[in-house]
Amino acid sequence: xxxxxxxxxxxxxxxxxxxxLSCRASQSVRNNLGWYHQKPGQAPRxxxxxxxxxxxxxxxxxxxxxxxxxxxxxxxSLEPEDFAIYFCQQGSDWxxxxxxxxxxxxxK
Amino acid sequence: QVQLVQxxxxxxxxxxxxKVSCKASGGTFSNYPINWVRQVPGQGLEWMGGIIPIYxxxxxxxxxxxxxxxxxxxxxxxxxxxxxxxxxEDTAVFYCAIPxxxxxxxxxxxxxxxxxx
Numbered sequence: 001x002x003x004x005x006x007x008x009x010x011x012x013x014x015x016x017x018x019x020x021l022s023c024r025a026s027q028s029v030r031n032n033l034g035w036y037h038q039k040p041g042q043a044p045r046x047x048x049x050x051x052x053x054x055x056x057x058x059x060x061x062x063x064x065x066x067x068x069x070x071x072x073x074x075x076x077s078l079e080p081e082d083f084a085i086y087f088c089q090q091g092s093d094w095x096x097x098x099x100x101x102x103x104x105x106x107x108k
Numbered sequence: 109q110v111q112l113v114q115x116x117x118x119x120x121x122x123x124x125x126x127k128v129s130c131k132a133s134g135g136t137f138s139n140y141p142i143n144w145v146r147q148v149p150g151q152g153l154e155w156m157g158g159i160i161p162i163y164x165x166x167x168x169x170x171x172x173x174x175x176x177x178x179x180x181x182x183x184x185x186x187x188x189x190x191x192x193x194x195x196x197e198d199t200a201v202f203y204c205a206i207p208x209x210x211x212x213x214x215x216x217x218x219x220x221x222x223x224x225x
Contacts, residue, residue, distance in 0.1 A: 046212060091211055096155070099153040
């Protein structure tokens with residue numbers, strides 16, 4: 001099973017700041033990685049697929065990068081609605097998709 | 109646009125089973141590889157398994173193998189996930205989701221299953 005490790009576990013930031021979240025895979029997933037955010041009581045929402053492609057309707061302030069084992073999600077100029085939990089997920093090891101444990105983005 | 113609507117919350121006794129449904133609309137159901145994801149409260153997401161209706165192929169995560177069964181009813185465009193031998197640790201929200209490529213584009217609203225004596 002491919003293990004995804006996200007860091008940091010929690011990040012406290014202010015609206016308007018830029019943040020970078022990390023996701024590291026235990027083995028190469030090529031570019032088969034996605035990012036989601038999840039707000040309380042809601043299902044996850046796909047933000048980025050194939051490591052760097054924004055999903056339909058996702059604002060341009062979200063960007064993803066990386067390949068192989070190291071990936072980042074960057075959010076430029078945080079909006080109030082961006083405070084949520086962020087998960088990465090690999091789809092390389094079909095049929096054994098796995099998720100990271102999440103990074104919680106809190107308002108400072 | 110695909111929409112997935114799940115059945116309502118359930119309360120179950122330890123040792124019993126639960127069957128959660130997921131009704132799809134907005135496309136050709138048999139083409140959708142419907143997957144199920146579990147989220148224990150306050151924790152992360154776990155892929156449980158998935159089915160490709162048009163081929164009838166089903167794959168399960170090793171962790172749930174033997175306890176989970178995923179099926180579909182093409183006549184009603186509905187997928188089902190049945191989990192047996194429930195224990196308190198199975199208290200969770202269960203989501204159905206459809207991937208495109210390796211990531212999940214479409215999600216149901218989630219179904220809370222509470223296992224309690």
